[in-house]
Amino acid sequence: MSNKNTKMSLSKATNVAEEINNIDTTEKKANDKISSKKKNVPNSKILNLIKEQQKARKDAELKADEEAKENQRLQEESDRKKQEELVLLKKKHEKKREAKKKRIQRQKQEGLYLTKEQREKHYRAQIQFESLGIHVPPRTNIQQSGIQKRILYNDFQKTNSTCITTPLTEDEDSSDENSDEENICNEDSVQTKDILRAPVICVLGHVDAGKTTILDNLRRTHVQDNEAGGITQQMGATNVPLDTIVERTKMSRKLISRQGDFMIPGLLIIDTPGHAIFQNLRSRGSSLCDLAILVVDIMNGLQAQTIESIRLLIDRQTPFIIALNKIDLLYGWKSNKEKDVESVLEEQDSFTQDHFEKRYDEIIVQFAKQGLNVALYYKNPNPNEYYSMVPTSARSGDGMGSLIAMIVETSQTNLAKHISYTNELQATVMEVKAIHGLGTTIDVALINGCLSVGDKIIVGGQEGPIVTQIRRLLIPESNQELRDTNQYENKDKVMGTCVVKIAARDLEKSLAGLPLFMARTHDEIDYFKNEIELILTTVLNSFKLKDNGVYIQASTLGSLEAFLELLKIQKIPCSGVNIGPVHRKDVLRASTQLENDIKWATILAFDVKIEKDAQDYAKTMGVKIFQNDEIYNLCSMYVAYQNQLIKENQEKYRHLAVFPCKLKILPQNIFNSRDPIICGVRIEDGFIKIGTPICVPSKDGIDLGRIASIEMNHKSLDIARKGSEVCIKIVSTTNDTAKMYGRHFDKDDILMSKISRESIDIVKAYFRDEMQESDWRLIIELKKIFNIV
Numbered sequence: 001m002s003n004k005n006t007k008m009s010l011s012k013a014t015n016v017a018e019e020i021n022n023i024d025t026t027e028k029k030a031n032d033k034i035s036s037k038k039k040n041v042p043n044s045k046i047l048n049l050i051k052e053q054q055k056a057r058k059d060a061e062l063k064a065d066e067e068a069k070e071n072q073r074l075q076e077e078s079d080r081k082k083q084e085e086l087v088l089l090k091k092k093h094e095k096k097r098e099a100k101k102k103r104i105q106r107q108k109q110e111g112l113y114l115t116k117e118q119r120e121k122h123y124r125a126q127i128q129f130e131s132l133g134i135h136v137p138p139r140t141n142i143q144q145s146g147i148q149k150r151i152l153y154n155d156f157q158k159t160n161s162t163c164i165t166t167p168l169t170e171d172e173d174s175s176d177e178n179s180d181e182e183n184i185c186n187e188d189s190v191q192t193k194d195i196l197r198a199p200v201i202c203v204l205g206h207v208d209a210g211k212t213t214i215l216d217n218l219r220r221t222h223v224q225d226n227e228a229g230g231i232t233q234q235m236g237a238t239n240v241p242l243d244t245i246v247e248r249t250k251m252s253r254k255l256i257s258r259q260g261d262f263m264i265p266g267l268l269i270i271d272t273p274g275h276a277i278f279q280n281l282r283s284r285g286s287s288l289c290d291l292a293i294l295v296v297d298i299m300n301g302l303q304a305q306t307i308e309s310i311r312l313l314i315d316r317q318t319p320f321i322i323a324l325n326k327i328d329l330l331y332g333w334k335s336n337k338e339k340d341v342e343s344v345l346e347e348q349d350s351f352t353q354d355h356f357e358k359r360y361d362e363i364i365v366q367f368a369k370q371g372l373n374v375a376l377y378y379k380n381p382n383p384n385e386y387y388s389m390v391p392t393s394a395r396s397g398d399g400m401g402s403l404i405a406m407i408v409e410t411s412q413t414n415l416a417k418h419i420s421y422t423n424e425l426q427a428t429v430m431e432v433k434a435i436h437g438l439g440t441t442i443d444v445a446l447i448n449g450c451l452s453v454g455d456k457i458i459v460g461g462q463e464g465p466i467v468t469q470i471r472r473l474l475i476p477e478s479n480q481e482l483r484d485t486n487q488y489e490n491k492d493k494v495m496g497t498c499v500v501k502i503a504a505r506d507l508e509k510s511l512a513g514l515p516l517f518m519a520r521t522h523d524e525i526d527y528f529k530n531e532i533e534l535i536l537t538t539v540l541n542s543f544k545l546k547d548n549g550v551y552i553q554a555s556t557l558g559s560l561e562a563f564l565e566l567l568k569i570q571k572i573p574c575s576g577v578n579i580g581p582v583h584r585k586d587v588l589r590a591s592t593q594l595e596n597d598i599k600w601a602t603i604l605a606f607d608v609k610i611e612k613d614a615q616d617y618a619k620t621m622g623v624k625i626f627q628n629d630e631i632y633n634l635c636s637m638y639v640a641y642q643n644q645l646i647k648e649n650q651e652k653y654r655h656l657a658v659f660p661c662k663l664k665i666l667p668q669n670i671f672n673s674r675d676p677i678i679c680g681v682r683i684e685d686g687f688i689k690i691g692t693p694i695c696v697p698s699k700d701g702i703d704l705g706r707i708a709s710i711e712m713n714h715k716s717l718d719i720a721r722k723g724s725e726v727c728i729k730i731v732s733t734t735n736d737t738a739k740m741y742g743r744h745f746d747k748d749d750i751l752m753s754k755i756s757r758e759s760i761d762i763v764k765a766y767f768r769d770e771m772q773e774s775d776w777r778l779i780i781e782l783k784k785i786f787n788i789v
Contacts, residue, residue: 092523195421198239198266198497199411200447204313205295206303210325213394214295215269218248218404237430237445237499239476240267245404252340252405255377256412263412264419268497270445290419291410292320293403298359298391299329302366310370319414321388321406322374324363328393331355337397342378344398345391356391363389377406383414425449426496427516429459431556432507432580438472440507444516448496451518457504458528460514460536462580465529467519472503511536511579513557540577548600549573550638551590553582555607559631563606566635575600582610582625584617591621599645602626606634649766657767658693658759660752660778661686667747669727675738677704677730681751686778687721688753694730695754696745697785703754704739705732722774755782757789 203215215238242265249256256262270289292313296306313320328335332352336344345356360376367374367387375381377388390406392399411419426447434440442459444451451457455470474488475498494500514535517528539557543564552567552574554560560579567574576589582605593600603618605627618625624641628634650657662684669680694704708731710717712724720726732738739745760779763771782788 196264196412196416196419197421197448197495198264198268199290199407199415199419200445200497201267201269201407202289202292202318203269203295204292204309204320205323206297206300206305206309210295210297210394214293214323214325214392214400214403217394217397217400218244218269237443238269239498240269242266245408249401249405249408251338252401255402255405256409262408263416264408267407268445268447268499289316289318290415291407292318293323293407294320295323295325296363296389298324298326298356298363301359301363302370307370310372319410321377321390321403321410323399323403324360324389324391325394327356327391327398328396330359333393335393335396335398337400341391341399341402360389377402421496422448423450425451425516425518427451429510429512429514429516430499431512432510433501435501435503438474438503440510441474441501441503442507442510442512442516444500444502446494446496446498446500449518450493450495451500451502452493453491455518456520456525457502458517458519458525458532459507460511460532462509462511462578465532466506466510467525467529468504468506470502470504474501474503475499476501509580511557512555513559513579543574543577545577546573546575548593548596549575550600551576551578551586551593551603553578553580553586553603553605553608555579559606563604563631563634566631570635570639572635572638573600581608582614584611584614587614587618587621587623587625590618590623594622598622599642602638602641604634604638606631646766653762653766655691656759657762658753658755659687659689659763659767659770660755660775660782661688661692662778663688663694663728663751665741665747665749665751666725670741671727673741675705675730675732676708677739677741678727679730679741680725680727682725683720683722684750685722686753686775687719688726688728689719693733693754694751696749697752698749699745701754701786702739702744703734703736704745704751705730705734752782752785755779755786755788760788 203212218240242262245264245267246262294306294309294313296302302310327333327341330348330352332349332355334344334348334352336347339347345353348356364374373386374389375386377390380386380388388406390399390403392403394400426449428445428447429442430445431443432440433443451470451473453470453473457468457470459466459468473491473494475491475494477487477489488501491500514532517531519525519528539561550567550572552560552563554563554577557579560577564574564577575593578586582603586603590601590603593602601621601623603623603625605625607629608627610625610627615625617623626634626637626641628637663681664684666680666682670678671680672678688707688710690707690710692707694707696702696704708729710720711727712720717726745751760783763779
């Protein structure tokens with residue numbers, strides 16, 4: 001019975017367990033179903049995020065579409081403007097073409113055309129007659145092929161100060177006639193290979209290499225003695241006539257081909273500054289240059305600016321001749337300027353020749369390092385592969401004739417095509433000057449083309465382009481630099497190449513360093529005004545100005561660029577620039593820096609005058625103006641002024657300056673534990689000075705006082721740096737209870753200088769030179785400890 005009951009209870013238990021299992025299975029399925037449904041139902045946050053992403057994507061697509069439409073509109077507008085400009089230009093050319101065709105017909109009726117062969121014969125004969133001193137009548141009738149031709153020309157002038165009227169030609173072949181019409185459709189593009197203009201010679205080299213002295217020897221002047229600091233500060237130009245060339249090359253005539261025949265009418269020599277910061281002036285000078293003279297000091301070889309000048313010439317593909325200057329400094333040199341330098345070298349003693357060969361070989365190696373082959377001009381195996389070197393002495397005159405002869409020969413052979421005269425006006429304003437009796441004038445380097453009294457010219461001005469009419473054309477006397485003479489010759493018309501002084505109205509605010517244009521019509525005036533505005537805006541916008549900095553005023557665009565380069569090297573920021581005299585408005589612009597720092601409220605005026613009202617206004621506003629004609633002196637004046645301000649401010653704020661330090665107490669050297677605390681310390685980081693406030697950051701920053709004295713080995717110190725073990729005396733500066741060593745702090749506490757936001761700013765402003773890099777890192781660490789923002 002009991003077994004039976006037991007079996008029944010077991011079966012019941014089994015059934016109950018099965019029911020429980022079924023319930024659990026059903027419950028699990030329901031839970032799984034609910035959880036799967038929850039997984040399929042997105043969260044509200046996820047839905048919002050998806051909506052935001054879709055909205056952002058839609059906004060981005062709309063913005064991209066709008067930008068694409070705007071770009072397309074701008075492109076279409078640009079294309080339309082270009083098309084309009086092309087149409088206007090085409091109409092202008094057509095108008096000129098028609099005018100020229102009418103002129104051609106009129107010239108044909110008057111018989112003023114010459115064939116190319118007749119024109120060549122005419123000018124060849126004219127040059128020969130003039131070289132022999134035979135006067136040629138101003139008007140000649142020539143008969144050829146039964147047709148009477150009249151030739152119009154003006155007498156050749158030896159300094160290129162008059163304009164030669166170039167007769168138009170009519171070749172017998174009809175195709176040549178069509179070619180002539182194409183070439184003269186624009187008068188400015190007429191070029192003839194029959195007339196060579198004076199080549200522009202640019203003199204480059206290192207400072208004090210003897211560039212200006214070489215020119216003084218050639219001109220027999222003393223320009224170098226009058227330079228500010230004995231260093232060239234501006235570009236200078238000199239017209240060298242043919243007479244001077246003939247005289248100075250009489251001992252080296254064999255270097256000139258065709259028995260010393262001179263085809264060029266003279267030389268225009270441009271002297272450029274050679275020191276480093278005048279790279280822009282040299283660049284502007286060499287852009288006018290046909291042939292360069294690279295002056296190398298034989299005693300010093302290639303120097304910094306020599307190498308820079310070489311790169312400049314190579315980049316611009318400008319041919320050059322090397323003047324190996326200062327040979328008179330060779331040991332035992334015997335001068336003889338009446339002979340060719342090759343002969344003079346052969347007559348020297350053996351030890352002098354050995355000295356020359358040693359220096360010469362060293363310079364050859366230096367040029368080879370720059371990738372250039374060089375050789376003495378009389379030993380040059382191939383002028384197309386080797387640059388010629390001419391030994392010279394600007395002081396004694398040795399080799400000067402050979403140098404000029406090489407210039408003439410190179411100009412008349414390799415550069416003949418390049419220096420052929422063209423009617424296209426090419427002129428640059430070099431300097432603006434006020435001359436007594438003439439008013440404000442401009443010095444112009446006229447490379448090609450003609451200028452006449454009465455011509456309308458357009459030059460750059462401080463307030464925009466200036467349109468004026470030439471009143472007088474003045475040429476300096478032969479061999480006189482335009483910067484160094486007061487003797488001028490009046491001309492009605494001048495032709496390139498020469499340097500000319502132009503007197504006209506409204507030139508007071510004209511700018512140097514920009515091109516000069518000549519216009520005949522209102523359309524041309526508007527066109528050239530836009531050109532000058534574009535050039536000036538592009539240059540001025542290229543300067544990288546700062547919010548805080550000095551204000552720069554310079555006489556020319558080139559000197560302004562050079563001065564900015566020097567200030568960049570000196571790490572002096574510039575907030576504004578201008579060209580020309582200092583006016584009241586310039587002082588007003590500079591005075592805005594008074595809000596930032598008085599040291600930036602300064603005008604540096606290089607080679608310009610200061611108007612009286614500007615001077616008075618500067619004194620009223622507290623603006624400092626420094627003026628000098630020598631660029632290094634001007635920079636030194638400002639640096640000295642800046643140092644003076646720093647010293648004054650250091651004295652003024654020294655009691656507020658707190659320098660960073662971390663001190664470890666030396667417990668064996670506690671001499672007084674109560675105010676004044678006298679103890680030995682090791683400087684773990686930073687440095688200490690008398691007056692440095694000391695605190696204990698680990699004890700809630702308790703203030704111990706200020707350092708009253710510092711001693712090392714019984715010697716008093718004003719300052720002690722990291723790693724030193726010194727004895728200091730700390731004097732309390734408050735009325736609070738004096739702090740005591742052993743009670744308020746002990747040997748395990750690190751002492752630190754108590755810095756603040758104010759003290760950090762003062763150290764940054766006036767004591768930066770006394771800080772080292774590790775000191776600045778310590779200040780950053782202390783800022784975190786003292787919670788300084």
